[in-house]
Amino acid sequence: MSAKLQVSHQGHDESDEDSDMPTNEHEHSGNDLESDIPSTKQRQNRGEVDEITITKSKAQETSLVKEVIGMVDTYDREADAKAEGIYAEQGSYASSYEDKPGKRNPKYGYKAEAGYGRARAEYSVFEAEARGPNAGVKAEASLTGVEAMARAEVFAAEGKAGPVAAKVGLGFDTGASVGVDGVEVKFLGTGVSIGPKMGVSVLGSEVSCSVM
Template structure:
């Protein structure tokens, strides 16, 4: 059985540094922008993202991101629901998060 889906995605950015060690991750990003849309049997979504800069870290299922961004869009499917307007919003499902103006605190359900 195959899952049917269709979508489009574009991304551009300047500068990214990433490090991983076991369950720990750290990342720093420069200016970036992306846009995407997807529809399929498992869900639908459209999101536009623009970010001036950010730094993030994860330790296992918990992550924190400090940045300035204006993500806007909505997605819903079997993995959960995400809604953001100008970088402020939430995600509930496999990834639970709260975002304010591009900074975010998240917990991934395993």
């Protein structure tokens, strides 16, 4: 006895055909768009370094260069101390490179100053100075920058150790300087230093430090 096997095949309607068709459509949500934007870490991995980072790095390098020049210029400076009563001096000066303390950074300029009471001590990269009433002007150009400043002080005491400097006093310095460590502007003893060297001055007292 033979059996007939009937196989029924249902037809596809339009919806079935649509569902069988492959699709390449991809819906982007807000999150998808954000994910397409590379993160800072991804940009750095691909070699894309932020311009601000480059600028900051260069500024730190130039500041470091100046500090290295200054320390190389004075690292072998012998200990010295002196005190003066009434003093007055003026004149231009120029120093070319010599392998001696204080002469490894060529300088050219003019200075005039007068005052009453001045004491100074220095050794290697350390220095300190105290002054009584005084006034003066200074204009200088060197490998590390240019400066023009007029000074009038009632009193001042300052010290420096490498890249760190501090000053306490009452003064009215007015002028500006531009160099590898940034820009400094003062008016009547108050001003700021902006750049690798950061500092603030208020009526003759100031503190500053070069950013490494």
